[in-house]
Amino acid sequence: MDAHRDWVISGMSGRFPGSENLDDFWDQLIQGKDTVSESNRSWDSNGYEVPTRMGSIPFLEKFDASFFGVSGTQANGMDPKIRIALEVVYEAIADAGLNPKTLDGDRVGVFMATSYSEASDIWLRSSEKPSAHCITGSHPTMLADRISYTFNFRGPSCFLDSGCSGSFNAMQYAMLALKNGLCDSAIVGGATIDLLPLLAQVYYSVNVLSADGKCKAFDADCDGYARSEAVVALYICRKDRARRSYATIVGVKCVNDGYKPESISAPSAEKQEQLMKELYAEAKINPLEVAYVEAHGTGTKVGDPKEIASLAAVFCNGRKEPLLVGSVKTNIGHTEAVSGICGIMKMLMSRRAGTIPPNLHFKNPNPECRALIDGRVRVVTDTTSFKGNIVGVNSFGIGGTSAHVILQFDDINSLPVIDCDSGNIVISSEAGKWETEKRFSAVVLPTLILASGRTKEAVEHFLNVALKNSNNMEFVGLLHNIARTNVPRHDFAGYALTKSNENFEIVNQKRLDSRNSICLIWDVPNHKNEISSNNGTKISISLLSDESLSGHVIQGKIIFPAAGYIRLVWKAFAKLQSVNPDDLPIHLENINFTQIRELLPNRDLEFKVSILKESGHFEIVEENEVVCTGIIQRANKTQQESLTRASIANSNGETLEQEDFYKLLNLKGYHYEGLFQGVRNIDVEGRWAKLLWKQNWTCFLDAMLQTRILDFDASRQHVLATHCHSKSLQTLGCNKLSWDTAERPKAVNNSVV
Template identity: 40%
Template sequence: MAPNILDNKAQEEQITDPSILNGRFLANPPPGEEVCVTGVSGVFPNSEDVHELRHNLFNKIDMVDGDTRRWEPIHPEVPQRTGKIPNIEKFDAGYFGVHHRQANSLDPMVRIFLEKTVEAILDAGLHPSELEGTKTGVFVGSCFSESEKDWFFDNVEPQQFGITGCLRSMIPNRVSYFLKLNGPSHITDTACSSSLYAVENAYSAIRNGICDMAIVGGTNLTLHPFVSLQFARLGVLSQDGCCKSFDATGNGYARSEAVTCILMQKAKDSRRIYAKIVHAKTNCDGYKEQGITYPSGETQKKLLQEFYKECDVDPRSLSFLEAHGTGTKVGDPEEANAIDEVFCTGRDTPLLIGSIKSNLGHTEPASGLCSITKCIIGLEEGVIPPNIHYSKPREGVKALEEGRIKVVSEKIPLQDDRGLMGINSFGFGGGNCHVLLKWNTKVKVNGGEPKDDLPRLVCISGRTEESITSLTDDVNSRKLDAEHVQLLHEIFKKDIESHQYRGYTIASKSGKVKTSLKKYYGERPSLILAFGSFEESWQEQCRHLFVVPVLPQLFIGSTIY
């Protein structure tokens, strides 16, 4: 029925542009076919995971580090403040079955993205083996590897595997290889819009039936000072290492690192939904008199106008817009003027905007997914994370000066119940992308708290003792949530290969009851629940057990003293 309805609507509006018609098809799926973000993971500057990123965003912590560098100060044109992710040297090669020689020749982006992919899958409540043999695509936005010089030209010793370790195609391909996936697997490179282009590629692939689900990533590491030197000479870097998005003192951005990953699934297949992807669309500037790196506000405006026509959403209804917002003297005004014309014409209240680049710098090809992660944090908390380095509107941008656009510089609760967040991402070669997220309208029954008073047993596994304790501590730090416990049950319902530690926690409404862990060597034992005592009769014991739901394949026996 959906295509006929769309065709009738197009005829009524006399739309003949095939691109618009296809966009309408993509943005109007039947129930259950909506594309959703179901798992999120990542490592960010001075943030080991999304939880730490959330803390840093809401506490207005500048994540761009000026105290340590990946190189010595070798050139006066290279800004010394860059955003750096932690633990770049670590990799669990054994878990991924990578030979130590290959592991030592792997680009750090390949290693880290493998780990973050597994985290995103677990975050979605999936056991990794459930993806084996499926039409799951892997789409990664990445521009270039700053470690290629070492492996291809400097470190050419025998028994090194630079070709299979540092080609950027290996970032998605090793994920497909490890998880035994049958979907498309490729790199997207459109400069700074690469990872949001990857989201659009994945969205279209799922809606067109090419994929059942998609792993989408963005990677960027700043490992060589001469790359930063080239950006500095391009005139886009801030010498003070601060990205002052939309501020009057904005003079460029700080380069930064991130490796991010999301899992995208159809609503009907999802166990957890962070947000629905209402629509995703791209276009390109093409020729510009000012030069290939000059951002075209007119082309950005055209993209936004077509986007909201296709998904049939009033652009004035946005709750928040996560802008590209690099803090450059040309980029911010061009983007702000396009935003003003599309979103603010006829709007009654100021449009709230922001840019995560003010908080953690510009992660270039990974920046689009960093913005999506920020928006998901905002949707989950019901609070928009604030920008930093903003005090005065950039001169000449009327929408900012006259108050039609307002940069969020303090935490602000979402002002409406629509939960619509737009995300802009523009590449300096002309690749533009826009994505619209809508929050999950599902409300937890009883706030997730069980209606009964029974404690919940959560059994987990891990590679180290620390992995067990971190998970059990996380469970016990929250109020008892039946849906969260169910996700953990789904993840650990089968063995995860190479997990040598087993543990459990028994959680209740009043807090932790018991936690235990041990190293595991042999075959997994059958689960036996034993009961009995001298104090109570067997009839009384059975009466207590009537409140416990029946579990399949559970042997109940009596203790023998």
């Protein structure tokens, strides 16, 4: 093999069910644990017939936005898989022994696999007016483009979707780009996060998902798989430039089966066989050299026999010992778009440990898998010694796009994975130089190890890791290379002596005030947030998620507006009716605001909205205290009255202009700013007002309520009616207030008249 032409996997990182990093992932595999668990998303309680078990990534809400230069508003509007992808890409580059800052402006390609964005679907359906951040934060192409933007990579950037073979399709395009000189190195990865139950319901209805949530690949009792989540990234570069090499990518091929008489989604043993034979011939590798294949292995009654038949046809002719196979899906479930790379990572970790972990849920071979029955192929059910230097990995797509990857391992000592998930970190070392294998031409043997990070805990964690591996000079060399360039926004530093019994010390600590503190918790669009008559709707509000709220100031404090409660219950009621809020006229009675809630920069308000279906009685709770109650119902036509422009034109009374109106409110302690100055002018007798429409319902409703501040005789019964082309609010009783148009509101200088 030619180091100038070979491409290697030099770094990797990922998040998996029950695992925050690759070491956790490996511990689960080698211990034979099933990381698929009971879902905490309560889909079954909402009437969805889906299995209760799935593989879930922990801590979707955590993200160090400021480290990656992401604003609070954007972070809240960002698909969790994109947030996590930024982290794992950073970690994969660091795992390769590189400081990501050194790749700034380089020709690094980004090739990411994913399917639809369920986060985008949730936000677009639940938002009163979709924000641009929904596009820049959750459009599928942003999974790749956000990475290129954040790290200033200037190579090709794209996302690919070929179903479950997506990550291998991404790898194929990455290899083509690398070999054709379109980029010098590449990030290959992808993400699958399941936020909605709808697709699971469809899969379950066609017997693709296992009822008990256990993937029994190749077993006689196989009945499908469990859906699962993962976010993964590989850093691929030329072998002679790699500072570490997990494996050489000998070949990758991803092609479609073409027409099949059975159906587009039916697997074809013949086409799988043809694909693998062509790839091994092109790579000039004898299939008999392959001792193990990480199979697609979904545990479906149709798919497993087809795959075993194709593997036997390619790898078993003339073989003296059984071909060993397994499927990581039995451990973590089916991660769909990234399942192929999950299989690769299992192989890379197995090679490092010299052990293949056991396949789970296998008792008796599927009688339709003849090569299992006659012993030509054997499923690994116990920890097994890793033999040979070549492995194959399968990944098949639902639409017939099948893929296979060949990996070859070098005969070198293994290095620990550089674990970055405890906090972004850089470690440096200083001492004399030494010579080692040609991949490490100038590495430093430390007596002093330096580290910097975002938090004190991160520095302590990595100094412990460095000291634990201080005798592994290649590993220390990787750490030294990472630290050659300073990393912005690292507020802590520390050092340790490798030959000292004394503890390390944290130095150069910067004082952090509340303005510079790290915000780690962000919104996660989740099916649990959709209305449930039993559990209510949970909604998080903060100044970061809605900056306009900072303009609602009363007596010098930022107070969550009363109109905000109206909008919360309106949206929750619309969810209950399965309609868009703007298409649902509502009738509100006996609204009682029982508590005031102040908005603080470092605190989120967690509201729970509960509505009784029959009566419409609702309550809004925050911190176990009721803050608002009332009755909400769908308005009937007799309740929807309008005030026409003609009646406004015939009113000859005096008016207050915007500036004078808000001066009066200011004297009463209402210090409205920004979008909350929504009254353009108002009749001094309170008969009508002209309001500003700035695409924000909370501010618009609040402007309506502001008109009543100067009139304390208003009734407590209100009607709000909204249509695509007609929106109105009126106060029933002595006075009326309305905004009504025969067609969509016409704006003049952002005014609605």
